[in-house]
Amino acid sequence: MSSGTQFSQPSLVDRESIADAPNPLGLEGVEFIEYATSKPQALGQVLETMGFRPVARHRSREVLLYRQGDINVIVNAHSGDQGAYRGQGDSSALTEKPVIVAMALRVRDAAAAYRRALDRGAWAVPARVEVMELNIPAIHGVGTSRIYFVDRYKEFSIYDVDFTPIPTVDQRPPAVAGLHFFGVVQYIGNDRADDWTEFYQELFGFTMLPGTERFGILPKGRILRSPCNTFYLQLIEPEPGVLDVEDDECLQRIGLGTPDVPATVAELRKRGVEFVESKSAQAESRGALTRSYMGGVMFELVHDKRPVA
Template sequence: MPVNSSHREEVPDLPNRLGIEGIEFIEYATSRPQALGQVLERMGFRPVARHRSREVTLYRQGSMNLVVNANPDDARVSATVDGHPVLSAVALRVRDALQAHRRCLELGAWAVASHAQAMELHIPAIHGPGASRFYFVDRWQEFSIYDIDFTPIPTVDPHPPAVAGLGYFGVVQYIGCDRAADWIAYYEHMFDFRLLPDEERFGILPKGKLMRSPCGRFLWQLIEPDAGLEHDATPECLQRIGFGTPDVGAAVAALKARGVEFVESHRLHPEDRGALTRTALESVAFELVHQDA
C-alpha cells in the first residue's frame, strides 16, 4: 500500500521552552534622540507614540517596533559616550512573560529591577551582554504594551508601511576573544537557540558564529575580534540590527533615495545577498540581508 513519505518519520520540534515567537521591539539608548530619530526616519521608521512618563519614543515601520530611550534617569542612557547611541535591549515575544523570566532566573540569569510607576506595565527583564537587557513580552496580539504605556502621536499613521518589505532578520553581537563557546552555550541553555553550520550563511558579512532562534523567526550572530589583534576597543555588546528584505537591490535603491549611504568597496558592495549602511552617529549601522517573503 502506498505510504505518504511525509508521515514515515515524525521529526520532533526543536525545544522552545520559553515559547519565543519573535522580536517585539529593539531599543536604542541615547542622549541625542533627535539625531538618532533622523537616522531612523531615513531608514523608513516613523515616530508613532511617546511614553507617558519617560523620555522614550516608539518608532515603527511594517512589523518592526523600535524604541529610542533618552530617559536621563536610565543608567544606560547616562553611560553612553558622547551621546553615541547603543543597542540597549531586545524584547522577545513569549507565551508567558513571567514564566519565561522565572525560568531564566532559575538557569542563572540576573534579574533587572523594575522601575514601573503607577498604572504602568511591569515588563520582566534579565541582563544581557554589556549593559543591555532582554525583555519578555506576552502582550503583542490583540492588546500590546504600547496600549498602556504610550500615547499615540496625533495625525501620525500608527502603522507606517515597511520600505521594500523590511523586517527584523537578526542581531549582531560583538564578543571577546575566545568567547564564542561561552556565548553559544549561553544562548543554547537560556533561550534554546541552535547553532547553524559554518557553511550556512546569509548576507555579505559571513564572520563568526550564527544561531537561529527556536521559533525560526530571527538569527543571532556572534563575532569575535579579528585574529592577530591584541586589543579590541569594542567591548562585548549588541552591535547592529539586520533587516531582511525579499529584494536587496530594491531596498538599497529605495533607501538611497531617502538619503541612506552604503558601504561600497572592492571587498564590500551592495548586491543580491546583502548590503551594509555607512555608520551614522559613530555607532549606528544596519545590515540588509536577502530573505524570502
C-alpha cells in the first residue's frame, strides 16, 4: 500500500450493507501468523523455547506448522517460484532474519469476505494453487505481506488438506501459562497512522481506541480493536526526527495475552527465554518483552484476562 492510497468509491448498496455493519467481513479472530526465513530450524528452536511445538508439515513445500493452545505459527522456508506459503513471489527472497509475511483472519465466509474487501478497495493477491492445495483468498497487507481469509478452522481445517501431521506429536499442545493470541504490532512510515487506520477501518471494521486505553509496557502508537473483539493492531510510527522509513513498513512482532504476566515470565525463563530489562521496558504485571532473536524476532506479553475459546 503506497502513500496516498485511495479506496474505490462504493455503490449505495455497498454503503448500506457493508460500511454500516459493525463486523462487515464477519471476522472471528486470527488463524495463523506466517514467518518466512532461510533458517527454519533456528526459528523453530526459538518457537519451541516459547512453548510452541511443530505439529505438521506441508505436503509439497518446506513449511512447518507450530502450535500451542489456539495459536498457530507457520514457518516457511520454501524457496521455489512462489516464495512463501501462499505465493509471496520473487519480490521477497528468503533471508536469515525471519520476516512476518502473512496474517490469516478467521471469517464466517471466506469467499464473501474476500469479495467485500475487494469492493472496499483492497488489492487482490493472484491465486497460485498447486495440486492438493486449498485456494485461500488473500489481499495485500503492509509491505509485501498478505492477509488471508480462512473459514475452515473448526472440525475441518485448512491444515487437514495442506499439511501432514507429524506422527506421535500431540496436535493440540497446551499453551504455556494460558498464553493466547493478543495482537500484532505494525511498524508504519512517518505520518501514516491515519492512512493505515482508514485501511483497517474501511476494509475490516476496526475501531480506534482512545489514547488513554493502552496495554502492556510499550504503549506507543495507535491501537485498533478488531470488530470481533478478539485481537488488536498497534500502529507505531518512527521516533520524531527519524527520516522517512515508509519502505520499512512491516508486521513487526506478535503480542501474546496471558492472565498472569509474572507467572508466565517465570515459566518461560525456565525454558530459556530471555526478557528485556531496561528503564523503558522491563517485565512487570502489565507486560513483558522478550529479547530479540535472529535479528528481530520478539514476542510481547500483555496482561489479558479475557476468556480464551
